Amino acid sequence: GLEHNNKENNGLLPYDPAIALGYFQRAAEILHRQLALRESTPYKLIDNGGYTDYENDLQNIHFSIGVCNQRLSKQEPDTEKRSAYEKELLDNLWLAHQFGHKEAWGLFLLNIFEVKDITLAHKHLELVQQEANKGTLHAMVTLSRLHGNKHDRTLFNMRLSARWAHFAFTLYPDNEIVMDCLDHLHFDSFWKRFRFAWYTVRIPNSELPGQVNSMV
Structure with a gap:
């Protein structure tokens, strides 16, 4: 094999x-x-x-x-x-x-x-959300990608995608997975970076996942 x-x-x-x-x-x-x-x-x-x-x-x-x-x-x-x-x-x-x-x-x-x-991805959505709320890197990246998928009429929401990308980037600033998976969604052009900043600039650190009082 x-x-x-x-x-x-x-x-x-x-x-x-x-x-x-x-x-x-x-x-x-x-x-x-x-x-x-x-x-x-x-x-x-x-x-x-x-x-x-x-x-x-x-x-x-x-x-x-x-x-x-x-x-x-x-x-x-x-x-x-x-x-x-x-x-x-x-x-x-x-x-x-x-x-x-x-x-x-x-x-x-x-x-x-x-x-x-x-449909298969949606079957695992609850688990991904639970892990993302704990601050698990891979789950936050996946949630950002799921919300950033324009072909998904149920989950597509660029504001939520940017939110989870912001959490992943803030908690894991030096991890290559973040940029490898999310660069094309939020960072590879001026317009995307501007949109990302507009969606995330007012998010307080108190809402970062993994905290006792986190409100995600």
Whole structure:
């Protein structure tokens, strides 16, 4: 799976995320079956360290499954199939996070605005808002992008988009994620910078997320 999912691979196995996905899914099935056996075993007196290894493997496998689905979604012209890949992307990043993958949580949150299926993004909106209100960088960036999506008739609101961009930039001024994800929305032209300043100049620091009395 790793060989087929490696774009830089110059070995014998060609880059093919669809083939890689099949291997990763099979590996995940086997390991989940082993973990299920542990849960069904009565009178467990000693924890088997091997199961911990299974869980460690699963965090990486589900992360890789997510990557495969992301790559397949970007090259899929059929809307229905692309949406299915996008759902699998988010589901597997979530599972990778649940099994302890250190990077999966942030990427899960960021990919919510990346998916083209707006309905799918909306299903995670409550979670994104909860995390953004805590001051989580990736959630604030995603909320800004969701409100800045002119194709989303439900959420599109540039004032709210600027508000969340302001919070992200204020709390994380040196983080590259902020500019990488939000530059084209609010900062790459004089007009956009002027609009951003107009929307945010009167926002007091007392409203910054993560504070006890924050009013977001």
